[in-house]
Amino acid sequence: MITIEQLSNFQKITSKCDISQIIVDTIKNEKFSIKDGDILCIASKLLSKAEGNFINLNTIIPSNLAKNIHKKLPRKDPRLIQVIIDQTQDPTGKKLRIENNFIGAFLPNGLFLTSGGVDKYKDDIVLSLPHNCDKIARNIGVRIQQQLGAKVAIIITDSDGRIDKVGATQVAVGLYGINGLRRTTFRKKNNVETICDMLAAASGLIMGQRGSGFPLVKISGYKYEFNAETKLIDAIN
Structure with a gap:
């Protein structure tokens, strides 16, 4: 079973700061349970503010x-x-x-x-968008593993609209620990799914838009193979 849960009471970021440490400290203070295999989706706007953009x-x-x-x-x-x-x-x-x-x-x-x-x-x-979302995702993931002992994947998300639809959804703009693509076979045909965007969109159910929700969301129960070398570029056409 896949579950989605928000990290509550995250402090407001208004200037440049060490966001990786703030995330770790908030997880500790809120007693937010994370374990190996969890996926943390983090709003890019939070990271843009922390980067001073x-x-x-x-x-x-x-x-x-x-x-x-x-x-x-x-x-x-x-x-x-x-x-x-x-x-x-x-x-x-x-x-x-x-x-x-x-x-x-x-x-x-x-x-x-x-x-x-x-x-x-x-x-x-x-x-503006963070300068290197893959690098930031890696920094956060490594910091969490070092200080909390959990090997988790990180997806940096951003709200994105479409020409043909009103409103916006969430898409992945940075990755660490999880492949952006999922390859499946159906009726002997190989298919490719942009799983990073599927997970980002799922986090948007709680994350919300323009600060209306929570900037960090945990997805548990999705099975994937952890890979510290993954990058978003591997999912870009």
Whole structure:
């Protein structure tokens, strides 16, 4: 049986900090039970704040490209559009996808995310995605094993929308300890499932959106082979 449970009473993160240690300390203080084989899904926004990825839009000067896109998407601040362009590391805008009210971006690591993974924080402050989610996931997983004695997988999740649907779900943007893909055989045909996204979406049932839920969720009961060398890139097309 698969169960999903949140880590409650997680402190509010507002500035750069050692998030791995804070997670370990909170697990201890809350007497949150974790064991070998559990999977911890952690919201990327929590890690962005811990990494200090705050961007003040008042410091951003939008390019002509950002201004032109703003004409197509007037609900998006041209300064925010410029931040999204910057995340792609391609000033030509070729890594963007714009349709109706949607703007998405391909990031240098191959991920495609709504708004390039940029989230509004408050007023004129936005947050960019953590710089290396796989590395952060590994750091957290290793710290937990060292201090709590549990070998767990880590999935860093981010909210992501779709062009064809209203709202958002959770997808994986970083991995440690679990393969992002699950290969199955049905009627003698090989199939591939993006299990990291399935698990991330499952955590979203409790995690919620925009701080409405819990930033760390545990999934227990899913059987997988622990592999400390897994990376998200292995699941990217």
